[in-house]
Amino acid sequence: MRKAMRKANRHYNRPGIIQPVLTLFLVLLLVFLAGCQLAGSGGKSATTAGVMEQGARPDRLLVHVLDVGQADSILVQLPGGQNMLIDAGNNDDGPFVVDYLRRAGVQSIDYLIGTHPHEDHIGGLDTVLKKFPVKHIYMPEIAYDTKSYHDVLRTVQQCGLTVTNPAAGQVLLREKAGNQELKVEILWPDARKVLFYDEVNDHSIVTRVSYGRNSFLFTGDAGRQVEKELMDSKAPLKADVLKVAHHGSNSATSNAFLRAVQPAIAVICVGQGNDYGHPHRETMQRLIKNKIRVYRTDQDGTIVFTSDGKTIDVQTEKHN
Known part of the structure; x- marks a missing residue:
């Protein structure tokens, strides 16, 4: 064994070889120090039996609305095993989100979406980036100067990723899942119009996921x-x-918008006893008037929707 090791050392010290090896070593060291996971390096793929054992199935769409208090984080497990994470809560929510994803069988993230740079939506993204291989990350193009936002952008760079600015009408995924169509599309922002909006919230990425007859x-x-x-x-x-x-x-959530969407179910990500009075009474009244069933993370905890493309089942953490 010692002879083989000495032979190997002589080989790597030949002129013209040591530099590429050192370069590769430095790159890997930087990735290690940054704590990032390389895409495709997570061992088993997201479609292996480990995911199926957690409840994900190739003919089911699962939407997990995580209870992260006064913040947003939504895991979408697509039929066939791909994963999409929309937001990751506040800075302190990062470890909880990572733990939840692991328990859900997630080993890599195909689509990571930071809807807009407010901390209660992107605060935990840097933690997620350090723990999971990520293939694509989408965030709106907007100048915003906060530590949380800079932490995310710095981690994206350390992980060797590039942020894609989404565009209205962009289709992220369209394929057959079983005998039904699966589609993930971006509806907003529209680059021609969003430049005129000063409110950061109005730069939010709006995403629609449809599977069979459900959306x-x-x-x-x-x-x-x-x-x-x-x-x-x-x-x-x-x-x-x-x-x-x-x-x-x-x-938000005007009567006109509710008539256009025609939802049977509404889900609200909200913290118990929050200082903002969310959800506002007027919004709740509009939802009730339109006969929409409402789920709330402050009352129901984490909420999981399961679709077979025809019907949607709902499970809640606190009431099931």
Whole structure:
């Protein structure tokens, strides 16, 4: 064994070979120090039996709305094993989100979306990036100067990733899952219009996921003006489940928008006894008036929707 090791050492010290080896070593060291996971280096793929044992199935769409208090984090497990994470809560929520993803069988993230740079949406993204291989990361293009946002951008760079700025009408995924169509598409922001918006919330990425006859609409913190833009653009808004924007604030979820989406279910990410009074009474009244069943993370805990492309089952942490 010692002779073989000495022979190997002589080989790597030959002129013309040592430099590439040292370069590779330095790159790997930087990745290690940054704590990042390399895409494709997570051992078994996300479609292996380990995922299936956690409940994910190739013919099911699972949407986990995590209870991260007054913040947002949503895991979407797509039929066939791909994973999408929309937001990761506040800075302190990062470890909880990582632990939840692991318990859900997630080994890599195909689509990581930071809807907008407010800390209650992107605060935990840097922690997630350090623990899971990520293939694609999407965030809106906006100048925003906070430590949380800079931490995320710095970690993205350390992990050797590039942020993609989403565009309205962009289709992230479209394929057959079993005998049903699966589609993931971006509805907002529209680069031609969003430049005129000063409110950071209105830069939120709005995503729609459809599987067979079922669909989900994820709105970040987008306000009423964005809702109007979406309706005017004739975007495909109809959805069975609506993630209510901005934690149920009265700044969004207009009657006109609810008529366009026609959800049977609304889910609100909100912290118990929060200082903002979310969800606002006016928003709740509109949801009740439109006969929409409401789930709330402050009351129901983490909520999991399961779709077979025809029907949607709901499980809640606190009431099941």
